[in-house]
Amino acid sequence: xxxxxxxxxxxxxxxxxxxxxxxxxxxxxxxxxxxxxxxxxxxxxxxxxxxxxxxxxxxxxxxxxxxxxxxxxxxxxxxxxxxxxxxxxxxxxxxxxxxxxxxxxxxxxxxxxxxxxxxxxxxxxxxxxxxxxxxxxxxxxxxxxxxxxxxxxxxxxxxxxxxxxxxxxxxxxxxxxxxxxxxxxxxxxxxxxxxxxxxxxxxxxxxxxxxxxxxxxxxxxxxxxxxxxxxxxxxxxxxxxxxxxxxxxxxxxxxxxxxxxxxxxxxxxxxxxxxxxxxxxxxxxxxxxxxxxxxxxxxxxxxxxxxxxxxxxxxxxxxxxxxxxxxxxxxxxxxxxxxxxxxxxxxxxxxxxxxxxxxxxxxxxxxxxxxxxxxxxxxxxxxxxxxxxxxxxxxxxxxxxxxxxxxxxxxxxxxxxxxxxxxxxxxxxxxxxxxxxxxxxxxxxxxxxxxxxxxxxxxxxxxxxxxxxxxxxxxxxxxxxxxxxxxxxxxxxxxxxxxxxxxxxxxxxxxxxxxxxxxxxxxxxxxxxxxxxxxxxxxxxxxxxxxxxxxx
Amino acid sequence: xxxxxxxxxxxxxxxxxxxxxxxxxxxxxxxxxxxxxxxxxxxxxxxxxxxxxxxxxxxxxxxxxxxxxxxxxxxxxxxxxxxxxxxxxxxxxxxxxxxxxxxxxxxxxxxxxxxxxxxxxxxxxxxxxxxxxxxxxxxxxx
Numbered sequence: 001x002x003x004x005x006x007x008x009x010x011x012x013x014x015x016x017x018x019x020x021x022x023x024x025x026x027x028x029x030x031x032x033x034x035x036x037x038x039x040x041x042x043x044x045x046x047x048x049x050x051x052x053x054x055x056x057x058x059x060x061x062x063x064x065x066x067x068x069x070x071x072x073x074x075x076x077x078x079x080x081x082x083x084x085x086x087x088x089x090x091x092x093x094x095x096x097x098x099x100x101x102x103x104x105x106x107x108x109x110x111x112x113x114x115x116x117x118x119x120x121x122x123x124x125x126x127x128x129x130x131x132x133x134x135x136x137x138x139x140x141x142x143x144x145x146x147x148x149x150x151x152x153x154x155x156x157x158x159x160x161x162x163x164x165x166x167x168x169x170x171x172x173x174x175x176x177x178x179x180x181x182x183x184x185x186x187x188x189x190x191x192x193x194x195x196x197x198x199x200x201x202x203x204x205x206x207x208x209x210x211x212x213x214x215x216x217x218x219x220x221x222x223x224x225x226x227x228x229x230x231x232x233x234x235x236x237x238x239x240x241x242x243x244x245x246x247x248x249x250x251x252x253x254x255x256x257x258x259x260x261x262x263x264x265x266x267x268x269x270x271x272x273x274x275x276x277x278x279x280x281x282x283x284x285x286x287x288x289x290x291x292x293x294x295x296x297x298x299x300x301x302x303x304x305x306x307x308x309x310x311x312x313x314x315x316x317x318x319x320x321x322x323x324x325x326x327x328x329x330x331x332x333x334x335x336x337x338x339x340x341x342x343x344x345x346x347x348x349x350x351x352x353x354x355x356x357x358x359x360x361x362x363x364x365x366x367x368x369x370x371x372x373x374x375x376x377x378x379x380x381x382x383x384x385x386x387x388x389x390x391x392x393x394x395x396x397x398x399x400x401x402x403x404x405x406x407x408x409x410x411x412x413x414x415x416x417x418x419x420x421x422x423x424x425x426x427x428x429x430x431x432x433x434x435x436x437x438x439x440x441x442x443x444x445x446x447x448x449x450x451x452x453x454x455x456x457x458x459x460x461x462x463x464x465x466x467x468x469x470x471x472x473x474x475x476x477x478x479x480x481x482x483x484x485x486x487x488x489x490x491x492x493x494x495x496x497x498x499x500x501x502x503x504x505x506x507x508x509x510x511x512x513x514x515x516x517x518x519x520x521x522x523x524x525x526x527x528x529x530x531x532x533x534x535x536x537x538x539x540x541x542x543x544x545x546x547x548x549x550x551x552x
Numbered sequence: 553x554x555x556x557x558x559x560x561x562x563x564x565x566x567x568x569x570x571x572x573x574x575x576x577x578x579x580x581x582x583x584x585x586x587x588x589x590x591x592x593x594x595x596x597x598x599x600x601x602x603x604x605x606x607x608x609x610x611x612x613x614x615x616x617x618x619x620x621x622x623x624x625x626x627x628x629x630x631x632x633x634x635x636x637x638x639x640x641x642x643x644x645x646x647x648x649x650x651x652x653x654x655x656x657x658x659x660x661x662x663x664x665x666x667x668x669x670x671x672x673x674x675x676x677x678x679x680x681x682x683x684x685x686x687x688x689x690x691x692x693x694x
Contacts, residue, residue: 015663018673052662198618201659236563236602237614237658239671277559277600280656294558294586296599353661355620361662393619427661429619443622447656453599 004042006083007061013048013208014240021056027072031079041083047209049122051109053361064103067092109360112379114341116349117325118365121209126244129251132212138257140331144220145267153224154180159335161347166192166320167424169413175317178307179225182315187227189218190318192288193234196280197396199427202351203321205363207241211248215271217324222269225317230271233288245273280451284499285318298455299499322351342368346412356430357384369410376430387432395424397444398504400511420511436533437516438523442470444508459502462493476536478524558586558596562603572608609644609651615667618657626665632679636686
């Protein structure tokens, strides 16, 4: 193996690439060539490092110096100063309160996180299976299929208390047990990688940064329930994730950790990719099943549940990306290790996509039960200058808002539910006083109206009626009785919709009504938007034309 | 299940079409090869937002409309795009180069506002960047 003097890890997550990462990498390579350093410096493209807002990022080892917001013209200085003379380029380093922080371990954003799911993201080259294996990858699969019975595996996952990270928090071990009990020659494992929640992108980062952890989790699940085949249903909006998954599957098959007779045992497991085509509802498991089968992504009624009758009518376990990425860790390091994070009822960690009005946005992984305040202030560096925390929106259009008086709420499934919000897939959008809560509720409702598949009436018609009322209120034509009407409609839609999309669609309206009723009243009675967002005028803007794709 | 699903087939034929859409002829061909009725193929092609049954431009611009982008003044980016391209959402420029569309969330919330042109992601967008990006894309520099 070749030894390099310097290892330069460049973040090649979609967000850093979008912020201009490719240009910097090309410029860096040119500079290295010019100084004949290509033999001494190893450039490694990694997955997302987490602090996306400060991208494009590069970490230089052995020192672990992190450079932020890199531009192509910075390459010359880094090569000449750091790589040749060993002097850090202070101007490009991470700064907090005017202090330069030299390495990852000294930066609170990184130091205060607990990385289990994101253990390899930003550390390994996701396009090289050897780097995953060097981190202990596929050891758990080997242990599972050579030392454990199927029942053992299910018991471990049950004991770990792992709950589905896609949103609802159903116990994963229990789901596997139900599928295991089904008497069927064919069973399937499906990885739900249709991350459609606006504001959440942790699945994208895991798929782009550590695809093998998901493949390994799927193979272990396949062994446990008796499936020989898995599907990954991934959004077409994530072309880089698709590319890296394709590479990962190919490499895994080449070395025999996927495919026929894995590691010489009689267990065979194969994985196929299924690409979506843009439909939020396909994240709902029964709609996803229809989509895998090549149909319109309309939900089916439950029961039968997917574990009884799923893809092509066979028992199917559907797990989220983050859930699956946890599996190898639980098998390898044990239940006790996993339970050392989180709470009794919500063990382990959770990745949140911190976005909105905080100083440092990005992906944050913390033990479940970590207070919201810790995430926003200690890790996210607080609210952007001059403003104060007003509310956080969790769970996208299925979730709700957490107002400032609950900033110390522990982020776990039960605590969030008690506030009317949900964990969801982990989107966490922070808002300050410049955000209008009626506007936010309207925003999500527009989204649901647009994304409703139209199969059931409460969701198709009911959400549209709610949106009409909100448009009336934000244009200054609201009536006080509208508030009761919104609540009545919202609760009816929750109770009567066919699938999770409709059952949760009213949540943003209901929680903002619960905590920010005065803002609704100000729009109606004073014809004023306290945050100056809604342009209250007599004309109702014809915005629905813009949002309604079906008519375009 | 070695055979491709209908959605994969539609992705393939749409990509092969220079106008970026599933034409009537292509839909018929898909129906024949997959042994499905034409109405079934159309049912699927019209359900998903990434498929189109009407002509589109050579490049598809997808502007993110997630809440993060909305809070980061994504609206102004959309307005600028409309102005620079001279088209509204769902329309195609006269030279057939660009079609402007919306996307629910592109998963780039930390660098909002964002957009994608074909498979190339853009983040931290400012109004003044738009013209340059479009120009570069036209020249094939991106």
